[in-house]
Amino acid sequence: MTTEVTSLVKEQILPSEYELKEPEPEHCPGPESEMAGKADACDGCANKEICESLPKGPDPDIPLITENLSGIKHKILVLSGKGGVGKSTFTSMLSWALSADEDLQVGAMDLDICGPSLPHMLGCVDEVIHESNFGWSPVYVADNLATMSIQFMLPEDDSAIIWRGSKKNALIKKFLKDVDWDELDYLIIDTPPGTSDEHISVNKFMNESGIDGALVVTTPQEVALLDVRKEIDFCRKAGINILGLVENMSGFVCPGCKHESQIFKPTTGGGEALCKELGINFLGSVPLDPRIGKCCDSGQSFLDEYPDSPASLAVLNVVEALRDAVNDV
């Protein structure tokens, strides 16, 4: 028997991992550490009792997550410090490209809780998630392409998810622990911009099951690269392997006169220069094509609709380079 899980979000019954009464003090040992509630900084902190009561030691859910993800060969995070550079667009194109090979089983997971875009781009925004004995069944876009997002659980399309970090963490844990992914060759994980709860949590929860690495997406202008540097710094601090960087929206060919313009000017050398500076694998650049946005809006695969366009070829090259980077040839 299966049940719809929309109500989880509708009634907001999904529990937070824990809720602190006030912000952590400066020398807080961390609510999850062994010293929680016992350190010097804990005296006088309003959170002391909450921290003391939290379970100590390793998170008992992590072995369950590791078990649930054990049938997945490659796990790839799609990251960028900056918003709107094309993380979800690239996640969707990567998923379409991989699943074009019928022998590959592909999953796409959306960790952007406040601004989920993957269901729109994969053309399955009206689907709902069902629960079975094996856990939550993901939505199947094709026989070999499954996806999971909070969007499927919203009572209405445009409901705002006004959640603090701890609640988002609880949902991410559920996505990793309770979604019935079955056997997958690839799990592509789309993330929100920034270096905060979602990023820290997914890395912590998947530490034992192992992440192949991160694909970092950027656009050419320095204001975006600045945030992307921060994301790379995060990956290094968090011990996440960087598979490579892809530059999106680089160059635009006017459909009127066929001249190329740089809309987001790479004044500091763009993604390629950043890769050289930081010693990262540059996977390629994808030009701006207005039809990509249109396909994303209508949930179609740009790669299928316009297979000969320069953007499609560029994407496929990046996908090949990425498969090389995870040693899957």
Add this chain to the structure above:
Amino acid sequence: MDEEEGPAKSLEGVKHIILILSGKGGVGKSSITTQTALSLCKLGYRVGVLDIDLTGPSLPRMFGIENSSIYQGSEGWIPVKVETNGIGSLYVMSLGFLIGDRGDSVIWRGPKKTAMIKQFMNDVSWGEVDYLLIDTPPGTSDEHISIAEQLRWSEPDGAIVVTTPQGVAAADVKKELNFCKKVALRVLGVVENMSGFICPHCSECTSIFSSGGGKILADEFSVPYLGNIPIDPTFVEMIENQANAKETLVEAYSKSELYPLYKEIMKNILDRNLPSRI
């Protein structure tokens, strides 16, 4: 965490507060914040800008003040002054000034972000300013809940909501508009950014991210539509080359093609004569 009722002391000399919001990232919140600030300066106002995008602060770069630092004065933290050559005045506060290297990441969970925002609201000595603009990160999470809580007693004018024309962006922005409804924050209006690109070679306008989504969105939620701003690569160039420019950013911007468009948008808001907080 709302033991003190009433507006923060640091806002005593602030006449108007405007937030810049969008559910979607990369739609140009920081660009719009910058343009709002520069336009208000050009009109002679004293402007303060607060950046609460903690993990991806862009404003120091936008205003060309990346190497500035924050000092502690007797009244609190002193925001960084941007040179305006006597045309209005402009002060900026961002976490970007407080981190060591520009590439360092700020890896913070929610409670720490909440504490930082609280500190920004209480400890910055803004002095007398006509407009305080608050730039936000994308989403409807910790930063947004915190700033809404902090502003509960401060009677902000409202929010400018930024979108781009694609359906995918509008979907996220709808969530943000619902957030505004829920926390009872007035929406001053919707701006559609990146609406069309004018080819510098043949002047043909291409809708890279299609167009018209902003207007439809505003109508659907019965909030004012403020207008659309095209993609203008010269704006990025102006920002990137300001260190070598002979004139201040306000002067350069007031000569750009975007200024007349944006001035109309600001006029729309200013003409409503919203009452001063003080």
